[in-house]
Amino acid sequence: MTKTTFTFKELKRTNHREIKRMQDQKFRAFIRYQVWPNHPYYRRLFKENDIDPFNITCIEDWAKYKIPLVKKHEYKDNLAQFVLNPSQVDGKDRDPAKIVSDLMTYTKKSGKSDEYKFIRNNGARVKLHLGADSAKENLQNHLTHRYAPLQFWLSSGRASGLPSPVFLTRYDNEMLFKNCVKVGQMAVDPWIDSGWELSSMNLFPYAPHLGWHAVNLGLKQMSKFYIATSAGGAIPSEKLVEIAKSFKANGFAGMPSYLRNRFFRAMKESDYTAPEKVVVLLAGEKIYDPVAQDITQTLQDKGAKEVRIIGGYASSESKISFAVQCDHRGPYHNVSPLMLSFEFIAMNDDGTYDFVDEDESGHVTLFHLDGAGTIFEGFLLGDVASRHENGPCPLCGIDGPFFWDIGRQNDAEAQIDIMGLREKKIKGATVNLTALREDLLSLGEVEEIQVEVAKEDMSDPYSMDVLNLYVAPKGPITANYDSLILEIKRITKNSTEVTPNVFIIAFEELLEKAGGMKFMEICDVRPKPA
Numbered sequence: 001m002t003k004t005t006f007t008f009k010e011l012k013r014t015n016h017r018e019i020k021r022m023q024d025q026k027f028r029a030f031i032r033y034q035v036w037p038n039h040p041y042y043r044r045l046f047k048e049n050d051i052d053p054f055n056i057t058c059i060e061d062w063a064k065y066k067i068p069l070v071k072k073h074e075y076k077d078n079l080a081q082f083v084l085n086p087s088q089v090d091g092k093d094r095d096p097a098k099i100v101s102d103l104m105t106y107t108k109k110s111g112k113s114d115e116y117k118f119i120r121n122n123g124a125r126v127k128l129h130l131g132a133d134s135a136k137e138n139l140q141n142h143l144t145h146r147y148a149p150l151q152f153w154l155s156s157g158r159a160s161g162l163p164s165p166v167f168l169t170r171y172d173n174e175m176l177f178k179n180c181v182k183v184g185q186m187a188v189d190p191w192i193d194s195g196w197e198l199s200s201m202n203l204f205p206y207a208p209h210l211g212w213h214a215v216n217l218g219l220k221q222m223s224k225f226y227i228a229t230s231a232g233g234a235i236p237s238e239k240l241v242e243i244a245k246s247f248k249a250n251g252f253a254g255m256p257s258y259l260r261n262r263f264f265r266a267m268k269e270s271d272y273t274a275p276e277k278v279v280v281l282l283a284g285e286k287i288y289d290p291v292a293q294d295i296t297q298t299l300q301d302k303g304a305k306e307v308r309i310i311g312g313y314a315s316s317e318s319k320i321s322f323a324v325q326c327d328h329r330g331p332y333h334n335v336s337p338l339m340l341s342f343e344f345i346a347m348n349d350d351g352t353y354d355f356v357d358e359d360e361s362g363h364v365t366l367f368h369l370d371g372a373g374t375i376f377e378g379f380l381l382g383d384v385a386s387r388h389e390n391g392p393c394p395l396c397g398i399d400g401p402f403f404w405d406i407g408r409q410n411d412a413e414a415q416i417d418i419m420g421l422r423e424k425k426i427k428g429a430t431v432n433l434t435a436l437r438e439d440l441l442s443l444g445e446v447e448e449i450q451v452e453v454a455k456e457d458m459s460d461p462y463s464m465d466v467l468n469l470y471v472a473p474k475g476p477i478t479a480n481y482d483s484l485i486l487e488i489k490r491i492t493k494n495s496t497e498v499t500p501n502v503f504i505i506a507f508e509e510l511l512e513k514a515g516g517m518k519f520m521e522i523c524d525v526r527p528k529p530a
């Protein structure tokens with residue numbers, strides 16, 4: 001029998017060749033019997049490019065058959081087309097018997113033997129009229145469990161009005177539950193044999209994104225005691241430090257800039273005693289060495305003897321799958337390689353692409369190997385890894401796929417080439433500033449606007465991000481713009497989750513500030529880390 005997903009123990013003892021063999025088996029079955037029949041976008045893409053999905057035998061065949069990669073704007077323009085929908089094919093209703101037989105074939109070919117037996121047995125009872133009604137109900141419930149969207153979280157950027165939802169079904173939720181705990185298990189692995197127990201604190205902002213929810217599910221499973229918070233959202237950071245002290249929290253998960261600039265700063269100034277061993281899981285933003293050092297220093301000053309700082313990597317689109325470091329200086333291990341493959345590609349000048357060799361840098365590209373709801377194959381995330389490997393990790397010894405030095409493609413022109421739109425990451429939220437500027441310009445009172453991404457403390461590249469809006473109103477400047485400022489803040493908060501600083505200035509002054517003839521409508525003035 002083939003696994004659906006590895007436990008952390010299984011992940012540690014399976015070698016990369018075996019993982020690759022299982023990945024390709026799962027990918028083949030998924031493309032042929034789930035994506036091809038049920039995914040409107042890829043069905044059309046295959047037809048338009050004359051691709052026989054039964055020729056695709058491994059992930060690398062995506063490049064061999066020159067199947068176009070999917071950029072973010074294509075997804076945003078076709079949200080419903082990215083959701084697995086077995087009830088329809090090419091716009092027509094599908095025979096329920098065909099839905100069941102496709103799923104039965106898929107479960108057999110992908111090695112999901114329990115699910116296969118369940119479908120086969122109930123299908124046989126329907127055919128033979130042996131308790132057909134209850135068998136039909138079993139199958140119906142199973143299809144709902146697998147395919148009906150239960151919830152969504154938001155992906156970055158947006159087409160119009162709202163950020164784009166990524167849908168999850170109950171089946172996805174189960175897989176999320178199994179996969180997210182492995183992120184934490186990797187983080188604390190060196191301490192577990194000594195009987196160390198985790199008392200953890202979720203310090204991610206509460207929002208409809210993967211971060212808070214995945215951490216919540218994962219920490220709850222593996223902690224002896226768990227404290228869910230919403231970072232500084234509901235309780236001030238100073239109070240959160242008191243809570244950490246009362247409950248002797250020895251594990252903290254959150255975004256690097258919030259933890260360094262708010263939580264650990266509040267800790268530094270408080271009467272706090274750190275536990276002997278502390279683990280900190282960082283995700284949502286690039287992790288810079290000085291940030292990790294600041295956090296470690298604060299904890300050591302407060303009495304910690306050993307501090308482990310670990311980075312996690314995921315995205316709304318990776319949904320139920322994660323990569324996590326085994327050590328602050330180590331690579332990111334894919335802890336759910338049977339559900340999703342991170343691949344690395346280089347774009348060629350003629351629009352084609354190749355999978356890169358292990359020592360080359362590449363754009364992170366997602367391939368789902370399992371799951372339901374919103375599904376992506378060959379999806380460009382906009383992040384770059386400096387290199388990737390398959391084999392035993394030089395730091396922790398786990399044998400499998402892993403990658404190094406993940407960062408964002410920050411150059412605006414390259415971003416448009418790669419993702420089809422321009423985004424900035426501000427306070428961990430990915431924001432489409434072009435769309436924001438257009439929304440604000442459509443306000444009757446606004447003549448011109450410059451959007452600026454900066455830092456709270458411009459002399460500290462690791463301080464919190466801020467969004468500054470320089471607004472020139474129509475007509476001569478008058479005394480009172482309170483309602484305009486409120487409206488601009490409301491629109492910005494709605495579409496970006498960030499509350500901006502709004503500065504009202506005269507049109508001529510704005511033109512001069514923003515570069516005169518070469519008006520810079522969007523600028524990122526954040527100081528670069530050394």
Ligand SMILES: [Zn+2]
Pocket residue numbers: 325326327330331333393394395396397398
């Ligand atoms: Zn490792």
